[in-house]
Amino acid sequence: MKKYLKKLIQFSCFSMLFFLILVIGAYTYARLSPKLEINGANSLAIFDHNGEMFFQGSGSKKWVELKNISPHLIHATIAAEDKNFYKHKGFDLLRILKATYINITSKSVEQGASTITQQYAKNLFLDFDKTWKRKLEEMWYTIEIESHYNKDEILEGYLNTINYGHGMYGIENASKFYFNKKAKDLSLAEASLLTGIPKSPSNYSPLVDLEAAKKRQLLILNLMVKNGDITENEKEAAYREELKFIGKEGDTTLNTVMYYQDAVLKELEGISSIPSSYSKTKGLKIYTSLNMSAQMNLEKTVKEQFPDDSNLQVSTVMMNPNNGKIVAMIGGRDYTRSQYNRATSSLRQVGSTMKPYLYYAALENGFTSSSSFTSEKTTFTFANNSTYSPKNNNDLYGGKAISMATAIAYSENIYAVKTHMFLGSEALIDVAKRVGITANLEDVASLPLGTKEISIIEMAAGYSAFANEGYRITPHLIERVEDHDGKVLYQAKTDKKQVLDKSLTFILNNMLTATYDADYVDYNYPTAISLAPKLTHKYALKSGTTESDNWYIGYNKDIVTAVWVGYDDNQSLTSKEYKYAQNIWYQNMEFYEQGKADNWYEMPENVSTVLVEPISGKPANENSTKKKLMYFIKGTEPTIADTVFDEKLTNSKKS
Numbered sequence: 058m059k060k061y062l063k064k065l066i067q068f069s070c071f072s073m074l075f076f077l078i079l080v081i082g083a084y085t086y087a088r089l090s091p092k093l094e095i096n097g098a099n100s101l102a103i104f105d106h107n108g109e110m111f112f113q114g115s116g117s118k119k120w121v122e123l124k125n126i127s128p129h130l131i132h133a134t135i136a137a138e139d140k141n142f143y144k145h146k147g148f149d150l151l152r153i154l155k156a157t158y159i160n161i162t163s164k165s166v167e168q169g170a171s172t173i174t175q176q177y178a179k180n181l182f183l184d185f186d187k188t189w190k191r192k193l194e195e196m197w198y199t200i201e202i203e204s205h206y207n208k209d210e211i212l213e214g215y216l217n218t219i220n221y222g223h224g225m226y227g228i229e230n231a232s233k234f235y236f237n238k239k240a241k242d243l244s245l246a247e248a249s250l251l252t253g254i255p256k257s258p259s260n261y262s263p264l265v266d267l268e269a270a271k272k273r274q275l276l277i278l279n280l281m282v283k284n285g286d287i288t289e290n291e292k293e294a295a296y297r298e299e300l301k302f303i304g305k306e307g308d309t310t311l312n313t314v315m316y317y318q319d320a321v322l323k324e325l326e327g328i329s330s331i332p333s334s335y336s337k338t339k340g341l342k343i344y345t346s347l348n349m350s351a352q353m354n355l356e357k358t359v360k361e362q363f364p365d366d367s368n369l370q371v372s373t374v375m376m377n378p379n380n381g382k383i384v385a386m387i388g389g390r391d392y393t394r395s396q397y398n399r400a401t402s403s404l405r406q407v408g409s410t411m412k413p414y415l416y417y418a419a420l421e422n423g424f425t426s427s428s429s430f431t432s433e434k435t436t437f438t439f440a441n442n443s444t445y446s447p448k449n450n451n452d453l454y455g456g457k458a459i460s461m462a463t464a465i466a467y468s469e470n471i472y473a474v475k476t477h478m479f480l481g482s483e484a485l486i487d488v489a490k491r492v493g494i495t496a497n498l499e500d501v502a503s504l505p506l507g508t509k510e511i512s513i514i515e516m517a518a519g520y521s522a523f524a525n526e527g528y529r530i531t532p533h534l535i536e537r538v539e540d541h542d543g544k545v546l547y548q549a550k551t552d553k554k555q556v557l558d559k560s561l562t563f564i565l566n567n568m569l570t571a572t573y574d575a576d577y578v579d580y581n582y583p584t585a586i587s588l589a590p591k592l593t594h595k596y597a598l599k600s601g602t603t604e605s606d607n608w609y610i611g612y613n614k615d616i617v618t619a620v621w622v623g624y625d626d627n628q629s630l631t632s633k634e635y636k637y638a639q640n641i642w643y644q645n646m647e648f649y650e651q652g653k654a655d656n657w658y659e660m661p662e663n664v665s666t667v668l669v670e671p672i673s674g675k676p677a678n679e680n681s682t683k684k685k686l687m688y689f690i691k692g693t694e695p696t697i698a699d700t701v702f703d704e705k706l707t708n709s710k711k712s
Contacts, residue, residue: 101322101340101341101343102340102341103318103343103345104342105347105349106345106346106347106348106382106384106536107349108344109349111314111318111347111349112224112314112318120217120227121217121228121239121240121241122213123209123213125241126213126216126228126240126241127240127241127243129244129245129248130216130228130243130248130251131212131216132281132287133248133249133251133252133277133281134212134216134252135173135212135284136277136281136286137252137253137280138172138176139172139173140280140284141172142172142173143208146203172199173211173212173215174203174211174215175196175199176219177202177211177214177215177218178198178199178202216228217229219255220258221251221254221255221258222254222258222259222261222265223258223262223304223315223392224315224318224392228240231254232247234303235247235251235263235264235302235303235304236302236303244295244298245287245291245294246274246294246295246296246298246300247300249274249277249281249295250270250271250273250274250300252277253270253273253276253277254270261273262393263300263302264304264394265395265396271296274296275296278292279292304393313352313356313359313387313388313389313390313391313392314347314349314352314356315392315396316386316387316388316389316398316400317345317347317352317385317386317534319388319398319401320383320386320388320398320401320534321534321535323401324534324535325341325343325535325538328535328538328547330538330546330547331538331547340540341538341539341540341541342538342539342540342541342543343535343538344535344536344538344539345534345535345536346377346382346533346534346535346536347384347385348375348384348385351375351384351385351645351648351649352384352386354644355373355375355385355387355641356387358640358644359371359373359390359641360390362637362640363390368625369390369622369623369624369634370389370390370395370399370622370625371387371389371399371622371637371638371641372387372389372398372399372400372403372620372621373386373387373400373513373618373619373620373641373645374386374513374514374517374532374618374619375616375617375618375645376514376517376518376521376532376616376617376618376619377616377617378520378521378522378524378525378530378612378615378616378617379530379551379614380530381518381521381531381533381552382533382534382536383514383532383533383534384616386400388400388401397625399513399621399625400512400513400514401512401514402512403513404496404511404512405511405513405606405621405623406507406508406510406603406605406606407509407510407511407516407601407608408507408600408601408602408603408606408608409468409470409473409506409507409599409601409602409608410507410516410599410600410610411485411489411504411505411506411507411601412465412468412473412505412506412507412599413465413520413523413565414485414488414489414492414494414505414519415484415485415488416461416465416476416565416568417488417523417557417561417565418484418485418487419461419476419480419484420564421488421558421561422480423693424461424476425461425674425693425694425695426460426462426564426669426674426687426688426689427461427669427673427675427687427689428460428461428674428702429460429461429673429699429701429702430458430459430464430471430472430701430702431456431457431458431459431701431703432449432455432456432457432458432459432464432471433454433471434448434471435447435474435475437474437478437502439502445474445502447470447471447474447503448470449467449469449471450467450470450602453580453581454471454580455581456580458673458701459472459672459674460671460672460673460674461568461674462577462687463571463577463579463671463672463673465568465569465571465572465599466572466574466584467577467581467582467583467584468572468584468599468600468602470506473506474505476505476702477502477504477505479702482501482504483500485498485505486498486504488557489519491522491529491556491557492519492521492522492523492529493518493519493522493529493530494511494515494516494519496509496510496512496515497509507601507603508603513619513621514532516608516610516619517532517618518531518532520610520612520617521612521617522556522557523557523562523565523566523569523597523612524566524597524612524613524614525553525614526559526562526563527555527556527557527558527559527562528553528557529553529556530552531552533549535547535549536548536549537549560663560664560690561690563658563664563688564664564689564690567658567687569597569598570595570596570598571671572584572585572586572598572600573585573586573587573588573589573592573598574586574589574671575589576671576683576685577671579672585598585600585639587639588639588643591643591647592643592647593647593650594613594650594653594655595613595655595657596612596613596646597611597612597613599611600638602635604630605623605624605628605629606621606622606623607622607623607630607634607635607637607638608620608621608622608638609639609641611642611646613655613656613657614656614657614658615653615656616646616650618642618645618646618649620641620642622634622637622638622641664688664689665689665690665691666686666687666689667686667687667689667694668684668685668686669684669685669687669695670683670684670685671683671685671687674687674699675695676694676695676696676697
């Protein structure tokens with residue numbers, strides 16, 4: 058037993074000596090190696106389409122020296138993150154042992170042991186994958202930083218680069234954003250609350266969850282008391298102090314633009330040519346498609362539409378249909394209240410905005426602008442004796458045959474389902490897939506009515522194939538990525554593939570102007586007729602409505618704008634709330650096209666025009682009260698003898 062104990066002691070001593078030699082060697086090697094540059098490492102500068110920077114992370118543009126940071130903030134940070142910061146050399150061994158013991162005994166990861174230097178190294182140089190390779194890199198960078206910089210320099214860098222939420226990197230930016238004051242002027246109450254945010258900005262921001270932020274603040278104040286930084290009375294006074302949050306930086310618009318920025322960073326993660334660690338590049342310059350004027354107007358119109366006390370949400374995408382560039386984006390009403398990006402992450406029922414895919418499929422399968430079905434209540438009976446009885450909006454029916462153009466103008470559900478049943482479900486699904494819809498579209502009778510959930514970016518990209526006369530494009534925000542020295546690491550390429558016929562898209566695009574055309578006023582009104590006097594340019598337009606979703610998607614050759622309005626919890630919309638999407642859509646389309654001539658489509662050579670009665674689609678005569686020029690593939694022009702397609706449907710039963 059004594060022999061065994063002696064060997065154990067010898068082994069322990071040898072291990073400790075070996076570890077000590079290893080540590081000394083590592084620090085010596087780091088000290089002799091070239092000084093690690095930290096001022097620009099892992100910084101991300103994001104630029105709009107004019108080359109103007111609108112975001113900079115890590116290497117903050119508002120760097121502030123340690124002497125100009127409130128002592129309250131410094132003490133609070135050390136108390137909360139690393140109480141032995143000025144005593145260790147990058148690693149707190151006692152804290153590591155304690156955290157390991159607690160995590161093992163509790164069988165969960167309850168405590169971490171990262172020092173301020175470790176966190177700084179991770180923020181500057183590393184991706185956030187939890188791998189052994191990353192942890193070893195973090196340890197090495199920690200040693201390098203500690204070997205070349207003193208504690209004040211490390212703390213200064215850390216406080217200037219950490220994320221305080223809402224896109225605010227660095228304490229000076231955060232102080233301006235939350236309290237409209239300089240970092241040196243922060244009170245104890247303000248400093249202790251700000252210190253709590255970096256642990257989880259999406260949870261501890263006072264603009265997101267004030268109660269959680271106050272609980273974290275109290276924890277930090279207690280740690281400051283324990284460290285001897287403040288007294289119990291000072292703690293109580295700071296905790297009770299009522300704080301007024303500004304929630305903006307004052308001289309810049311950093312609200313909905315942050316949704317665009319988040320989407321850029323998400324897209325950046327998927328670019329394989331960009332290294333996961335930017336230590337060798339000293340940061341990146343990211344050039345995007347953002348049109349700041351369009352973005353600012355988008356934000357302005359959104360703010361004007363909604364009551365302040367409403368929980369209603371919105372997402373909007375403006376896309377160049379010719380190359381897929383996303384020129385403006387909003388993922389919610391207010392980034393300071395919700396960072397959830399509905400433009401990139403949300404799937405919603407698209408309603409009748411699904412119908413243009415169906416009607417293109419119909420044109421491809423021999424239908425024309427004049428092809429007619431009867432507008433009347435209809436029950437569809439299937440092989441298994443199940444039935445489906447769709448209804449038109451307001452339960453309104455013409456009781457007569459109507460043209461496809463009229464069905465588009467009124468967004469007729471009966472016409473859409475009859476067309477879908479006539480063609481077979483594969484026709485609609487095939488067109489949707491061709492233009493870039495990746496959602497799993499189920500073979501159901503209600504599919505053309507938009508019961509499937511699809512993202513707004515995919516819908517904008519899908520409509521782009523109509524807007525650019527037949528090409529599928531890949532939506533993107535990033536145009537080019539350069540390293541610190543200007544070397545191009547990534548260049549976006551316009552990925553276009555022709556998937557639709559130019560002549561048929563021309564016909565469909567013109568039919569989609571019927572949604573605000575007074576020539577289609579009859580037993581019903583076009584769905585967007587109220588926009589007719591407000592539009593100074595010609596657009597293709599389709600709305601979509603479900604109980605909880607309202608969509609407007611419209612375009613010309615220059616731009617596609619898609620707008621969704623609804624509640625995150627699928628709460629039903631009121632009649633008044635169905636106007637918001639329409640207003641946002643037309644105001645931003647008109648702003649974008651202001652001062653430009655109409656950029657509409659030239660008629661292809663194989664297309665002809667016929668004067669028809671718009672409601673029925675029949676050729677017009679001297680007795681016709683309404684006459685309109687409509688477009689047809691040559692050889693498919695309507696005649697007075699054309700049959701109504703209902704006669705060919707054998708699987709429907711009228712009720």
